[in-house]
Amino acid sequence: MKKYLYLLPHALTLTGLALAMLTIMAAFEGRFDAAARFSLLVLLIDRLDGTLARRLAVRKHFPSISGESLDMITDLVGLTLAPMILFWRSGLFLDGFGAVLACAxxxxxxxxxxxxxxxxxxxxSVGAPPIFFSVFLFYFLKLPPVYPTAYTVFLIILVLSPMKYPITSLVTTHWKPGYKSVTNYLTIIFFVPVFIYLQSAPAVIYWTMLLAIIVQLTVYPFLLSFKIIKPVFDRNS
Incomplete structure (x- = not known):
């Protein structure tokens, strides 16, 4: 029985996938607050399941199950497709852009x-990480559609660009002190008020997160180029 406790990280990942599907259904039903909360739970699970899997050495006990594959599927559906569908259906983007940006x-x-x-x-990473979940910050700040539309287009361009990015928590989960983990720590610190209050939470929370992400998207590549940040990643951390 104890052996099956090592399946907990995989169960968490699959729960995230189920929550992503609930996000999509709620978005199409017009229940945007519910969809947002489902999506936030996906993000929380994403910040925990991989770390838990490494701590429990899940691969050693169940080598036939690819946690990386499960995680990648959940990331694609839960952190990109589901929230982008929510943004489209809620009218976050300029008219005519929502479906196109969701597909792109x-x-x-x-x-x-x-x-x-x-x-x-x-x-x-060559090109920015596909952090389309960060568009949520514009959703919560209730900014005019031109801003989230422009940001999403800009992010798509950065993802496809040849710019090199250090491996930080924008790319994969990190829980070490320092710059690599900044967005993970901010996510955990702000999660409860964001989950409870959504668009009614203090705007400073969302502006802080947005500033941290923009700095990582625009400044970190130059820090890497000038060797201020080293291109090192320990996948066991």
Whole structure:
């Protein structure tokens, strides 16, 4: 019986996938607050399941199950497709852009995930990570549609760009002190008020998160280029 406790991380990952499907259904039904909360739970699970799997050495006990594959599927559906469908259905984007951006983000994220192993082995990512979940910050801030639309287009361009990015918590889960884990820590610190209050939470929370992400998207590649940040990644951390 104890052996099956090691399946807990995989069960968490699959729960995230189920929550992603609930996000999509709620979005099409117009229950946007419910969809947002389902989606936030997907994000929370994503921040925990991989770390738990490494702590429990799940691969050693169940080598026939690919946690990486499960995680990649859940990331694509739960952190890209489901939230982008929510943004589209809720009218976050400019008229005529919602469906296009939802489809484009799914395609771009799929391409990016297909190259993840190469990035992890090299210690850096070519192109920005497909963090389309970050568009939630515009949803919560209730900014005019032009801003989330422009940000999403800009993010798609960065993901496809040849710019090199260090492996931080934007790319994969990190829980070590320092710059690599900044978005993970902010996510956990702000999760409860965001989950409870959504768009009514203090705007400073969302502006802080947005600033941290923009810095990582625009400044970190230059820090890597000038060797201020080293392209090193320990996949066991």
């Amino acid at each position: 983000s799914g395609m771009v994220a799929s391409y990016k995930y297909s190259r993840k192993e190469t990035f992890l082995s090299s210690g850096y």
